[in-house]
Amino acid sequence: MQRAWLAVAMLPLLAQGAVNTDALSVKPRTMADVIAASSSADWRSLDPQNTLYLELPSGRVVIELNPAFAPRHVANIKTLVHEHYFDATAIVRAQDNFVVQWSDPSNTRPLGSAQKTLDAEFSRSANDLAFTVLPDPDSYAPEVGFVDGFPAAREARTHLAWLVHCYSMVGVGRDNDVDSGNGTELYVVIGQAPRQLDRNVALVGRVVAGMEQLSTLKRGTAALGYYEKPEERTVINSLRLAADVPEAQRSHLEIMRTDTHTFADLVESRRNRRDEWYKVPAGRIDVCNVPLVVRPRP
Amino acid sequence: MQRAWLAVAMLPLLAQGAVNTDALSVKPRTMADVIAASSSADWRSLDPQNTLYLELPSGRVVIELNPAFAPRHVANIKTLVHEHYFDATAIVRAQDNFVVQWSDPSNTRPLGSAQKTLDAEFSRSANDLAFTVLPDPDSYAPEVGFVDGFPAAREARTHLAWLVHCYSMVGVGRDNDVDSGNGTELYVVIGQAPRQLDRNVALVGRVVAGMEQLSTLKRGTAALGYYEKPEERTVINSLRLAADVPEAQRSHLEIMRTDTHTFADLVESRRNRRDEWYKVPAGRIDVCNVPLVVRPRP
Numbered sequence: 001m002q003r004a005w006l007a008v009a010m011l012p013l014l015a016q017g018a019v020n021t022d023a024l025s026v027k028p029r030t031m032a033d034v035i036a037a038s039s040s041a042d043w044r045s046l047d048p049q050n051t052l053y054l055e056l057p058s059g060r061v062v063i064e065l066n067p068a069f070a071p072r073h074v075a076n077i078k079t080l081v082h083e084h085y086f087d088a089t090a091i092v093r094a095q096d097n098f099v100v101q102w103s104d105p106s107n108t109r110p111l112g113s114a115q116k117t118l119d120a121e122f123s124r125s126a127n128d129l130a131f132t133v134l135p136d137p138d139s140y141a142p143e144v145g146f147v148d149g150f151p152a153a154r155e156a157r158t159h160l161a162w163l164v165h166c167y168s169m170v171g172v173g174r175d176n177d178v179d180s181g182n183g184t185e186l187y188v189v190i191g192q193a194p195r196q197l198d199r200n201v202a203l204v205g206r207v208v209a210g211m212e213q214l215s216t217l218k219r220g221t222a223a224l225g226y227y228e229k230p231e232e233r234t235v236i237n238s239l240r241l242a243a244d245v246p247e248a249q250r251s252h253l254e255i256m257r258t259d260t261h262t263f264a265d266l267v268e269s270r271r272n273r274r275d276e277w278y279k280v281p282a283g284r285i286d287v288c289n290v291p292l293v294v295r296p297r298p
Numbered sequence: 299m300q301r302a303w304l305a306v307a308m309l310p311l312l313a314q315g316a317v318n319t320d321a322l323s324v325k326p327r328t329m330a331d332v333i334a335a336s337s338s339a340d341w342r343s344l345d346p347q348n349t350l351y352l353e354l355p356s357g358r359v360v361i362e363l364n365p366a367f368a369p370r371h372v373a374n375i376k377t378l379v380h381e382h383y384f385d386a387t388a389i390v391r392a393q394d395n396f397v398v399q400w401s402d403p404s405n406t407r408p409l410g411s412a413q414k415t416l417d418a419e420f421s422r423s424a425n426d427l428a429f430t431v432l433p434d435p436d437s438y439a440p441e442v443g444f445v446d447g448f449p450a451a452r453e454a455r456t457h458l459a460w461l462v463h464c465y466s467m468v469g470v471g472r473d474n475d476v477d478s479g480n481g482t483e484l485y486v487v488i489g490q491a492p493r494q495l496d497r498n499v500a501l502v503g504r505v506v507a508g509m510e511q512l513s514t515l516k517r518g519t520a521a522l523g524y525y526e527k528p529e530e531r532t533v534i535n536s537l538r539l540a541a542d543v544p545e546a547q548r549s550h551l552e553i554m555r556t557d558t559h560t561f562a563d564l565v566e567s568r569r570n571r572r573d574e575w576y577k578v579p580a581g582r583i584d585v586c587n588v589p590l591v592v593r594p595r596p
Contacts, residue, residue, distance in 0.1 A: 096510045097465050122578070137435045139584040167395050167490045176574050191513075192465045192490055192586050196571055199578040212394045212517040215489075219510040273494055276474050280420070280497040286437040288490050 028274035034266045035256075035293065042262040043254040044149075045297055046208070050074075051242035052081060053251070054210075056091075056234060061210035062251050063170055066150050068129070069163050070121035070202040073172050076114050077183040077204060078241060083112040085184065086239035094217040095225025097191030101173055102236055103184055111184070120178040121202045126154045126161035132258050134267065136284040140164075140195040144287040146258035150206060151287045153198065163203035166193045166288035170205040190215045193288040208294045209253060252297040266293070326572035332563045333554075333591065340560040341552040342447075343595055344506070348372075349540035350379060351549070352508075354389075354532060359508035360549050361468055364448050366427070367461050368419035368500040371470050374412050375481040375502060376539060381410040383482065384537035392515040393523025395489030399471055400534055401482055409482070418476040419500045424452045424459035430556050432565065434582040438462075438493040442585040444556035448504060449585045451496065461501035464491045464586035468503040488513045491586040506592045507551060550595040564591070 029037075046064055054061040067074040080086065086102070089109075093101040131154055133145040141153035144164065151169070154161045163169065169189050174181030181202060188207055207214065217234060220227040227233050242250050256263060267290055272281035327335075344362055352359040365372040378384065384400070387407075391399040429452055431443040439451035442462065449467070452459045461467065467487050472479030479500060486505055505512065515532060518525040525531050540548050554561060565588055570579035 096513055136437050138437060139434050140580055140582050178577060193584075194587070195584065196568070196576070196580045196587065198580070200576055215394055216514050216516060218514060270494070278494070278498055279476060282438055282494045282496070284438050286491075286493065289492070289494065 029265065029269055030274050031266055031269045031291065034262060034269050038262045042257055042260050044257055046242070046253050046255065048242035048250065053240045053242060053245060055237040056213055057237065058213045059210060060251065061213055062208050062253065063205050064208050064255070065205040066148070066163065068147065069124050070204050072118045073121055073183055073202040074204050076118055079114040080183055081239050081241050082244065085109060085112065086236055089236050090233035091217060091236065092233055093224065093226045094219045096219045098194060098225065099187040100190055100214045100217055101185060101187040105230065105233065114182065116182055117179045118182055122199045123160040123162035126159050129161050130259055131161065132263070134287055138287060140198060149255045149258050149292055162199050164287060165189055165195050165197045165203065168207040168211050169203055170207065172202040172204055174201060188214050208255065209251060254295050254297045256293040327563065327567050328572050329564055329567045329589065332560060332567050336560045340555055340558050342555055344551050344553065346540035346548065351538045351540060351543060353535040354511055355535065356511045357508060358549060359511055360506050360551065361503050362506050362553070363503040364446065364461065366446065367422055368502050370416045371419055371481055371500040372502050374416055377412040378481055379537050379539050380542065383407060383410065384534055387534050388531035389515060389534065390531055391522065391524045392517045394517045396492060396523065397485040398488055398512045398515055399483060399485040403528065403531065412480065414480055415477045416480055420497045421458040421460035424457050427459050428557055429459065430561070432585055436585060438496060447553045447556050447590055460497050462585060463487055463493050463495045463501065466505040466509050467501055468505065470500040470502060472499060486512050506553065507549060552593050552595045554591040
């Protein structure tokens with residue numbers, strides 16, 4: 001597995017090094033080199049049908065939804081959003097090195113057409129799922145990698161795959177019952193990847209722009225980082241599906257694909273940093289340290 | 299190794315379960331249970347000679363220095379601090395999901411008695427170093443664990459050990475030359491553990507209180523998260539050694555020791571979360587997800 005990955009990663013490098021056939025002496029590339037050499041085929045645009053705009057007083061946070069892992073949860077969130085459930089709700093929790101979370105503080109809003117309970121979607125079949133494997137060991141899962149731009153894990157024994165809790169991932173808060181999360185409480189990871197949550201909760205997307213508006217929020221001082229006073233909360237002006245927003249008001253972003261040679265090169269450029277500053281290349285990388293690159297659409 | 303660790307971790311549990319000798323059915327303990335059952339011998343007080351107080355307009359950040367890994371760097375920082383080098387300097391950089399960093403923005407302050415260059419101290423001999431091994435795989439190092447309350451890694455092949463870049467760890471910024479870090483630029487990790495920095499830089503301590511004052515700082519918008527305008531910086535009122543501060547003004551904190559059965563129990567309580575909320579215990583943990591517990595001195 002590791003050699004196959006490296007083979008993919010090395011191919012473009014070898015193509016560059018016309019004379020020298022020793023892969024180790026091929027000119028190493030930095031992430032900036034890899035991105036600069038990418039082609040339009042290495043990128044995909046955000047799908048307005050799977051993009052949310054969280055509008056805060058400080059500006060817009062863009063979330064990409066991934067319906068491939070938790071389709072019922074994503075559909076329910078889109079129903080809630082379409083019916084303006086979250087408008088004038090609030091960020092009620094900010095726990096340092098863990099998550100921020102929003103919901104209806106009064107917990108009284110009607111759910112409209114949305115479902116009140118949803119069966120758990122904490123993992124899914126790995127069969128027929130295009131999975132780009134990372135060759136390095138992981139502390140939590142037998143195999144980690146990427147599915148369509150999202151960090152994920154896979155287990156051969158059970159044939160299951162699941163999204164993993166990296167920085168900026170978006171999940172569905174729930175109570176103790178596995179079917180108690182319905183999308184009315186959403187959280188975003190703002191610290192060290194809390195991978196113990198993997199397979200215990202439905203992950204539905206990730207923040208692809210505006211993350212610093214969440215990560216810099218004042219931390220709550222009550223238990224679990226909840227705010228003690230209502231006035232400490234951040235009001236959510238609205239949460240909208242991009243498709244419901246006029247074209248001129250949309251954020252036009254591209255995501256680097258994770259199933260390409262370019263992405264393999266990018267990962268390799270981060271496994272072994274070539275900047276002059278680095279003296280001991282790690283030679284490995286954690287799935288949550290791999291940059292999932294976003295840029296304005298050219 | 300793994301079984302030895304589990305044996306240590308299970309001993310107190312078995313002692314509790316008087317009747318049932320099946321370890322799996324012994325009443326599981328949460329982290330709160332473990333802490334509640336700890337004795338005074340499980341804790342140590344911060345040493346005023348190795349504790350820094352970073353005084354910001356928002357309050358005090360407490361840093362524990364660890365001179366065992368980078369003694370020259372720690373000594374130089376203490377010299378700088380003792381001669382008030384950092385007073386009225388500033389936090390000049392806050393890069394989301396990476397680090398905050400402070401230094402003299404004018405880069406003109408005299409170094410006083412401090413050294414201008416220091417030989418690299420990026421790792422040290424692992425021989426004769428009390429190292430509590432974590433049994434789980436790590437993405438970056440052959441072996442990870444804890445040394446006197448700090449997260450660390452170890453390599454049998456080279457007999458080397460080093461501190462690792464977890465959230466809240468404090469390191470010495472440097473330029474490209476390995477001896478170019480002298481302690482006048484210090485950074486703190488505020489995001490996903492940037493473990494690629496391990497063995498490339500001198501880690502000297504970690505923030506043990508007040509971390510949220512750094513993690514919530516407005517992010518800089520220039521390259522690498524530097525602030526574009528001087529007025530965006532956070533002024534450092536002072537940086538003092540606790541021993542130089544009157545007793546009545548000190549922060550009296552205790553750190554849970556990491557070489558005890560209680561700590562092994564705590565790690566196990568986080569490897570396999572027993573709270574009713576968790577449905578799939580991870581069974582493993584990343585070194586940077588293990589809580590290094592701090593409390594006010596009783």
